[in-house]
Amino acid sequence: MRTARGRKQCVWGIRTAWNTVGDGDFFCPDCGGDRNYRRRTGRRRFTVLGVPLLPRGYVGPVVECAACQNHFGTEALDHPTTVRFAAMLRDAVHTVALAVLAAGGASSRTVRVTAVAAVRAAGFDDCTEDQLTTLVDALAADTGRLPGAYDGTSEPCGAALAIELHEALEPLAPHLAPAGRESILLQGAGIALADGPYSAAEREVLTIVGGALLIRPDDTARLLAAARTPS
Structure with missing residues (x-):
């Protein structure tokens, strides 16, 4: 069907009416950066001459980027925003540094200086040796948090220390390239090696x-x- 000016007019079709059920910030795959989003559900209807007549079911939920208007599956929200990713990375490096210090002891100034440099490079610009040693001492004293923490003996790694590491690293790992995951491990290795070969505790x-x-x-x-x- 054509209008008087010769333009085509859609006689019938399927139209979706969208309803916003939530919003927030996310990392938009198409924009390549942090954007606002709307979480939306849709109701499809059969239309004739633009008039909705028969329901044709529901669509969604989907995530709609407020900038590019593109739609994504809700799994897009699993990807951390740039701000959140940076915070996760800082926390991961900080936790690894504390774990290595707790395992090998913080008595060596060379080790402490190396740990501080790694933590500062990750984004904690005001990190100091005193701050790290205070945290290590607090963790060692909190037996409910770090049972079996290393104190220069050959005791096995405390279960809570392992939990701390898994909680800090596992959510981050899927969003890192292999080189990024290796870099975090090697930073921990560099701290452990600052005063000599790995101890059994540090290796574990x-x-x-x-x-x-x-x-x-x-x-x-x-x-x-x-x-x-x-x-």
């Missing part, structure tokens, strides 16, 4: 770090061995 903690970062055990062992080799 770093093995847990590798597992939490979804690095295969063989690759973790390879990376830890490579870190010991001077470049």
Whole structure:
């Protein structure tokens, strides 16, 4: 069908009426950055000459980018925003540094300086040696949080310490490229090696770090061995 001016007019079709049920911030895959989104559900109707007549079911929910207007599955919200990702990365490096210090002890100033440098590079610009040692001492004293924490003995790694590492690293790992996961492990290795070869405690903690970062055990062992080799 054509109008008087010769333009085509849709006689019938399916139209979706959208309803917003929530909003927030997300990382838009198409925009490539943080954007506002609307979580929407839709109701499809058969229309004739633009008049809705018969229902044709529901659509969604979908995530609609407020900038580009494109629709995505709700799994798009699983990807952290840039701000959230940066915070997760900072926390991951901070937790690994504390775990290595707790495993190997914070008595070596070389180790403390190396740990501070790693944590500052991750984004905690005001990190100091005193802050890290205070946290390590507090963790060691809190037996409910770090049972069996290393104190220079050969006691096995405390279960709570392993939980701390998994909680900090596992949500981050799927969003990191392999090189990014390896970088976090190698930063921990660099802290452990600052005062000499790995202790048994440090190696065990770093093995847990590798597992939490979804690095295969063989690759973790390879990376830890490579870190010991001077470049």
